[in-house]
Amino acid sequence: MSILNVMWAGGSAFASVHKVHQQILSQSEPGTVVKTWLLQGPSTGCVAEVGECREWNLSSARLKGKHFWRLLKPWLRARFRKALQETDAQVLLLDGLGVARTLLPVLKSLPHMRAVVVIHGSTRLHRKDQQLFRQFPASQLTLAAVSQTLASSLEYDLQMPVTALRSAFDPHEFNARLLPRAEARATLGLPADDAPVFGAVGRLVDDKGFACLLEAFAKALASRPEMRLVIIGEGSNRTALEARINQLGLQDKVSLPGHLKHAAMLYKAFDWVTIPSLDEGLGLILQEAVMSGVPVLTSDLPVFREQLAETGRYAPVNDIDAWQEAILQALGLPAQSIAADQYAVLAPDLAWQRFSQAATSLLSCRK
Known part of the structure; x- marks a missing residue:
């Protein structure tokens, strides 16, 4: 074939x-x-x-x-x-x-x-x-x-x-490649302390909502100045995001390491993964984060509710004040318990089984 x-x-x-x-x-x-x-x-x-x-x-x-x-x-x-x-x-x-x-x-x-x-x-x-x-x-x-x-x-x-x-990953193969927390943080140049780190991964373009995330994070820092934010990715909005980081004086709080080929290995560096997208077809980052055992905070989009249902932590799309509040609330929540609940609802093993069966059927010459 x-x-x-x-x-x-x-x-x-x-x-x-x-x-x-x-x-x-x-x-x-x-x-x-x-x-x-x-x-x-x-x-x-x-x-x-x-x-x-x-x-x-x-x-x-x-x-x-x-x-x-x-x-x-x-x-x-x-x-x-x-x-x-x-x-x-x-x-x-x-x-x-x-x-x-x-x-x-x-x-x-x-x-x-x-x-x-x-x-x-x-x-x-x-x-x-x-x-x-x-x-x-x-x-x-x-x-x-x-x-x-x-x-x-x-x-x-x-x-x-x-x-x-619905796209999915083999959870066992995925988890075998994850770096431990300390090694992942060191790879991203993060301090070895326990200061909370929010992560985001995606193209630096308007639809990913990183401009809103940056503004919300900057406002939340007034209450929790020890936080850090890492946005992994590359794109046309890099210059604008860098300029805003400089204007806000956040060079030591927010980092943009660019596109990292092995970004999927680094999720354990984060305490929360944020997905502030304005629109998504699926959102592979959500799946990768949940499989890594890291809780996710996402925009309130139907496709994210499809995957996480009531275990998701959601904030209105492109709402800076709501995202600020959601970030601060996340720091007071039992992250490990939420991550476990999200994993159970996403059910990566079952999702991979269903995806594999559907993909095999689509590619078969006997269809």
Whole structure:
């Protein structure tokens, strides 16, 4: 069996997407050959190993057929068609709507290939998307979303079935790689004392809500000056966040260590993991933190309640004062007990079993 994994782009900014696809591909049949296409950018910096890689190095304008490139759409599709035939792939695993819009028109002339489109987050749908998807029989095209919340929303918008494929990790394999608390703190340059440390992991972009988190943390420091905050990640908002840290004089309280390839090993450095996202398709950071035995404080989003139910600690989206209060309240709560309750509700072993079964079914040639 041969699977072609088609991603929009490589690099650390897309680490979570690559992790999801790697987890899905890990459930393919023994002996399966996996190849990967990156439509944009190089494979350098990719966190996940996704097989032999071809870099197309195409611009967004070219892929979307904007301006002059609209005239060259037939030529580009002919290139894709020839390349697809050369792969001998039976199944295509497509990263999101952008990739689906690019390659599904080509698959109409390749009925022996089956496509699975994995949608990772809320996105703006067009009428043309529904029209495109309806051109394929269910035997050739499956739409999947990384959470039940996202799947239900897409089903409502598209008026067609969407498989819920809640991403998960093998908890035993994940925990085997965790660093002990002291070693994790030393890796992040944190002091060895017991001062409370809040952690956050994600791209430094607007949707992750780190600007709100920073302001709330700064206000909370007035009551608990011993606290520290570490935000692991990289992105376009780094300059603005650094400037605000400097304006507030928090250089010794807040650190931005950048993208760390092995960030998933470091969760035990934190007393709480904060996830202030404005929107999420699933939120792999939540799963990683809970599996690490660290309690999480999240934005009050349906996808987080889907996973943690009443054991979650929630704060309103992008509300600085509410996040300040939630941070201070967290310090007075029994963190270990909350972490245990969250682990029990997330049920990582069962989640991994269900994910594995669903992913195996999606990738099977016998579907």
